[in-house]
Amino acid sequence: MATLELTHTPILNSSAQILVLPVNTAGILLDPVLMRTKTLFPDNHQRYYRACRDNSLKVGSCLLHKRTLEHAGLGISSNGNQPSYIANLVTSDHPYHPTRARWLNASLIDLQQQLMPLIRYQGIRRVALLARPLISYHTPQADATDALDSSNSVPLDWHADTLPLLTRQLQDLPKLRIDIHLPNSISSYTH
Numbered sequence: 500m501a502t503l504e505l506t507h508t509p510i511l512n513s514s515a516q517i518l519v520l521p522v523n524t525a526g527i528l529l530d531p532v533l534m535r536t537k538t539l540f541p542d543n544h545q546r547y548y549r550a551c552r553d554n555s556l557k558v559g560s561c562l563l564h565k566r567t568l569e570h571a572g573l574g575i576s577s578n579g580n581q582p583s584y585i586a587n588l589v590t591s592d593h594p595y596h597p598t599r600a601r602w603l604n605a606s607l608i609d610l611q612q613q614l615m616p617l618i619r620y621q622g623i624r625r626v627a628l629l630a631r632p633l634i635s636y637h638t639p640q641a642d643a644t645d646a647l648d649s650s651n652s653v654p655l656d657w658h659a660d661t662l663p664l665l666t667r668q669l670q671d672l673p674k675l676r677i678d679i680h681l682p683n684s685i686s687s688y689t690h
Contacts, residue, residue: 501675503666510680511535515627517584517617519610521598522632523591524558526551530632536585542567543585559605562587563613582627584617586610590633597635597654600664607668614672626677633661634685657685 510518510532518540520533526548528534537544543564550556564585588606590598617623635654655661662679669677 501670501672501677503669503677503679505679505681507681507683510627510629511539513627513678515582515625515678516623517586517626518582519586519588519626519628521590521629522547522587523594524551524556524589525593527594529594532629532631540566540585547587556589558589558592559602560589561606561609561613562589598633600655600660603633603664604668607665611668611672618673618675624674624676626675628677628679630679631682634682
């Protein structure tokens with residue numbers, strides 16, 4: 500069973516072996532942390548952006564990237580807290596469109612399937628997930644408008660929808676610690 504820990508520490512200070520970054524298929528990163536990863540992990544960003552441009556990235560999938568530390572000028576001895584892998588969790592088709600439950604669920608299933616061999620054969624034990632792009636900040640007026648649309652377009656509630664979905668899809672991964680990095684505006688306790 501995986502251990503899921505909610506934390507407010509900055510994800511870029513994590514010593515996790517895999518960073519999980521929620522992204523979209525448009526190739527546009529608006530979240531400040533995601534924007535910072537463009538320069539910190541240029542090899543990942545180039546692969547992600549190329550997949551967006553080629554239309555080979557589908558919502559509800561996970562693009563797992565094995566880092567090429569040598570190309571980034573990082574030797575193993577100076578690796579510090581650099582992740583070995585970055586999992587681009589494709590949870591939306593545009594940065595202004597909220598994550599939908601079915602997209603998040605499908606991308607988590609894809610992530611889970613890709614993590615199993617890494618846990619089993621590569622000794623992966625620590626994962627860090629950036630939660631902020633999965634959290635919708637919406638007003639009651641927006642909720643009323645969204646309610647008129649299909650139920651798939653209503654933004655997910657962190658405590659009622661997103662966190663239970665993350666828990667359900669990731670808790671069965673063996674021997675893994677998953678740190679879920681929350682913004683300070685979200686409580687780290689669970690109901």
